[in-house]
Amino acid sequence: MIDLYDLNEKELEKFFEKIGEPAYRARQLINWLYKGINDISEITVFSNDLKNRIKEKAYIGRLSIVKKQLSKDRNTIKYLLKLKDKNVIETVVIKYRFGYTQCVSTQVGCRMGCAFCASTINGMERNLSSGEMIEQILAAQRDLGHKISRVVLMGSGEPFDNYDEVLKFVRCINSDNGLNIGQRHITISTCGIVPGIMKLADEGLQVNLAVSLHAPDDEIRSQIMPINKKYGIADILQACKYYTLRTNRRVTFEYALIRGFNDSIHHAVELARLLRDMLCHVNLIPVNEVNNQFVRPSEERIQEFAKTLQNRGISTTVRRELGSDIDAACGQLRRSYMNSIGK
Ligand code: SF4
Structure with missing residues (x-):
């Protein structure tokens, strides 16, 4: 069927x-x-x-809502959704002044092994189909009674590890006959799969590319992102430059700030040096404390880090706290559900 x-x-x-x-x-x-x-x-x-x-x-596939969590400020809604094969996935909707943004999962679990991420703890179960990604949006829209206007592929899974289904999904939701979500309102976030970035650059699309960088050098990055041993920072930045060359789009670099690990001013200076000739933006994310292994830096340090980048001409923002009271880190809700059913 x-x-x-x-x-x-x-x-x-x-x-x-x-x-x-x-x-x-x-x-x-x-x-x-x-x-x-x-x-x-x-x-x-x-x-x-x-x-x-x-x-x-x-x-007609339909994902059922197993659990729903609403943040105290009621602006972040996290859903745990059940798939046909009984696997569960997460999706998060965030209400902004300009509309609803949804963070969509692309795989059940993830095999990339990033040390700060709960989605990868049990590895990857399987890829999601494009339809299962579309159904995440429809499930949220049905529940909220509002249209989703922006989509970020930043939930569980590495989008470029499921490239064809992800691209099919992007084209379907962008179609004026589908959900009609503008390409510039769609963001694909990768942990740095170089061939995926290069391929996306040649698709003739105008989607946003976000790359999880999280470190100013390979030594630090490899400690928290095993994928760095395959695709190092120099190759990733080269691929990002190619993406900008082909699309004219600015690339966003995600940088999870971890106390005593990658949050010194020296690290900020190094990061600014790496990115100085790129059309880019840095999004600083004080780390979610998934397993006590990582601690977020003080507010003062976060601001100092941001200022160091900005003073060197790097467009930088600090991500505001989003639903930190509702297991908002990637994979946490799914993880607590799996624990509760003894998996
Ligand atoms: S951060 Fe993203 S790529 Fe890394 S393990 Fe988590 S879901 Fe996978």
């Missing part, structure tokens, strides 16, 4: 062709699918006969 959300417009046209229907049925179906309907029988423009023939081969 096929989950209809897994098919893009061209694939839906083929699907209808196979059951003897004209290609325009695909567009009709998409219009209904993206309203977030529950069942094929709700599609009033199709005859009962056609609906039955679709049901013989396909279904």
Whole structure:
């Protein structure tokens, strides 16, 4: 059986062709699918006969909400969603003045092994399909009664470890026939998979690229990000320059500040030196204390670090606290759920 959300417009046209229907049925179906309907029988423009023939081969995937946490300020909502195979994933919605931004997962778990991340503790279970990524957005929209206007691929999983499904998802949600989310409102965040960055640069898209850098040199980075042994900082920055060259887009570097590890002024100076000739932005993220191994720096140090970068011409912001009262770090809610069911 096929989950209809897994098919893009061209694939839906083929699907209808196979059951003897004209290609325009695909567009009709998409219009209904993206309203977030529950069942094929709700599609009033199709005859009962056609609906039955679709049901013989396909279904509408739906992720059920297992748990929902709301931050005290009510601006961050974290969902634990159950997939068809009973795996669970997380997605987070953040309410800003300009609308709702959703952080979408791309894999069940992750195999990248970043030391500060709860998503990777049990490794990677499997890739998510493009439809399962779309369904995360529809589940949130149904629950909130609001449209999601921005999407960041920053939930569990490394997007470039699931490249084809991620790109299919991006194109589907960007389509004016789909969710119509602008490319510049979509951000793909990677731990630094160089071939993925290079490939994305050549896709002819205008999406935002965010790279988790977290260190000013390979020695420090390799201690918390095993992937650095494969793709070192020099290669990542080279790939990011290529991304800017091809797309004219500024690259965002994420930098998790960890007390006594990568938060000294010397580290900030080194980071500024690395990035000085790049069209980029640095997003400083005081680390989430996942397992007591990492401690966030003092407020004073965070501001000092930011100032050091800014004084050297590097556009820098400190990420504001988002729902720190609701297991908001990547993978924490899923992890506490898995613990509760003894997995
Ligand atoms: S930070 Fe991202 S890439 Fe690293 S382990 Fe977590 S989910 Fe994977």
